[in-house]
Amino acid sequence: MKHDFQYIDESFADVQLLHYKVEGFDELTLQQKELIYYLSEAALYGRDILFDQNGKYNLRIRKMLEAIHMANGIDKETENYKALEVYLKRIWFSNGIHHHYSYEKFTPGFSADYLRSLIKMVDPINLPLEVGQDVDSFCDEIFPVIFDSTIDAKRVNQSESEDLLLTSASNYYDGVSQSEAEAFYQVQKDYSDKTPVMYGLNSRLVKENGILKEKVWKSGGLYSDAIDKILYWLKKAKTVAENEKQIAVIQKLIEFYETGNLKLFDEYSILWVDDVESHVDFNNGFIETYGDPLGYKASWESIVNFKDLVATYRTKIISENAQWFEDHSPVNSRFKKKEVKGVSAKVITAAILSGDLYPASAIGINLPNSDWIRSVHGSKSVTIGNLTEALKKAAHGNGFMKEFVYSQKELELIDKYNDLTNDLHTDLHECLGHGSGMILPSTDPDALKSYGATIEEARADLFGLYYMADSKLVDLNLLPDSEAYKAQYYTYMMNGLMTQLVRIDLGKELEEAHMRNRALIAYWVYEHGKENNVVEFVKKDSKTYVRINDYAALRSLFGDLLAEIQRIKSEGDYETAKRLVEKYAVKINPALHKEVKERYEKLNLTPYKGFVNPQYIAEWDSDGKLKDVKITYREGFTEQMLRYGKEYSILPPINK
Ligand code: ZN
Secondary structure, three states: OOOOOEEEEEEEOOEEEOOOOOOOHHHHHHHHHHHHHHHHHHOOOOOOHHHHOOOOOOHHHHHHHHHHHOOOOOOOHHHHHHHHHHHHHHHHHOOOOOOOOOEEEEEOOHHHHHHHHHHHHHOOOOOOOHHHOHHHHHHHHHHHHHHOOOOOOEOOOOOHHHHHOOOOOOOOOEEOOOOHHHHHHOOOOOOOOOOOOOOOEEEEEEEOEEEEEEEOEEEEEEEEEHHHHHHHHHHHHHHHOOHHHHHHHHHHHHHHHHHHHHHHHHHHHHHHHHOOOOOOOEEEEEEEEOOOOOOOOEEEEEEEEEOOOOOOOHHHHHHOOOHHHHOOOOOOHHOOOOOOOOOEEEEEEEEEEEEOOOOOOOOOEEOOHHHHHHHHEEEEEEEEEEHHHHHHHHHOOOOOHHOOOOHHHHHHHOOOOHHHHHHHHHHHHHHHOOOOOOOOOOOOOOOOOOHHHHHHHHHHHHHHHHHHHOHHHHHOOOOOOOOHHHHHHHHHHHHHHHHHHHHOOOOOOOOHHHHHHHHHHHHHHHHHOOOOOOEEEEEEOOOEEEEEEEEEHHHHHHHHHHHHHHHHHHHHHHHHHHHHHHHHOOOOOHHHHHHHHHHHOOOOOOOOEEEEEEEEEEOOOOOOEEEEEEEEOOOOOHHHHHHHHHHHHOOOOOOO
């Protein structure tokens, strides 16, 4: 079956939606398609978990707005209504009322009175009211959350002077202060335990009658309705798994969801890391901790995928040479792994995205996150080839590089090498960077606290940057020549020093760990190379540009910083982590920020991209056996959101 395929779907606010192509799906065996179908269902049923994790009012607000969207008799051509529609789409995109990247609460472009008038036109049976609640008291409860900019202003607050939990709107803690939560988890840590579970990963910490307790996300616990659906589909997936290893992986995940026991999650992770032969693979669970300012609680996400065998060649070569890279890094030998284990890597084709990977998605993933499992059993690292491809296709010729790159010389470098060097940097970051180095046995893995994520990302990025310029990559045929790395160095510095600011509102600071990491690296090497004019800002026609004068010196600065960042991580040097991040990675030069934003706005581009899933349609024969699974790309973002809201919204609007 042939499909008319278009990458670009719709745009609104600061986002653009893209379709991604699942190349190779039609060539899979029926059993593999069936497996993907079941795992996709398991993925989509978890979506509402993330909405609730991101804020306790999110599900009610979304369901209320969806009810308005479906109601009859509302004039949908007014400015007010169009503003409401954008607000709803932004909530869909961000899985809640806060921006997916900046964590700021959205400001609605319509009034409270207008919203109240619409709500009154909806049949109350379609509204997410509590038992006995009338429409007016519903509005009185919810409206401050929507309209008062001082309430739940941020999903994740990282300002170090404030109580990070009480000032964050995310729903991982209830009535618990930062010091109470830190103390709660501190006493659980046993430093003699060589295989500690990730404390607090799968629960909400609440205070009831003055006593702290965890409400665990599991079957029979919090989010049970969604988890039971996930379990139903995982059990079906198990019946069509590819091999014994994969059956064991799925079985262990089922047991984890049934019990909430984090030891079982570790056992699952070890089985999962070990399964490198299966063609189809997936994650489904509580994985990344970026949404918790303290880094304990994991947001729910899922991706189902299969191997892209051709593109996997590149990451295979990198992985096979992992020990060489570890041995030759500029890091102090005390902090190096004597034996780098099991850095498996592959390029995958995403088949479905959900939870914290949807619609905005990472393009490279390295899991599991448990430090001890990574060092004993290694990790699996993937680059998501078809998402990267969609991004490249959508960005081609949009005028961005022409506006911000200093001269024709750099533009030519970028044209010639950037697609390749970008992919390679992602591979180095994921396959080697995160897996490199080791923390000293006496160091608390959480010693860097709220700075830990930024330092970890900087470590992985620097590992990649340092090696981009190494002749080893040319020897391994991963780069065509010794000029190519310059494309990566230039775009990295331009982004870290300037252009990533297009994503930040004027007057705000950098918050997100990956953005902080890029600023940290770029400004640190800029400062430390100043004396020799390694990198400079130059003005041309009153516009600011980044110029790199000495690429070799830049590489050695990346090496110096890598050594220092690894030392900070290995020794758990909180004070230095804090000093570096606060000095280089938080504050923004307001004049430069304003200029970059203005130049960017003239290009009429959207800084954030997200993805629309394909739809899988199962065909059954008369005795209930699966005949085939068809893939279609016909559905647009809005239709998809409405369908998911109808078919997969299984959690109650309030989850206590
Ligand atoms: Zn990373």
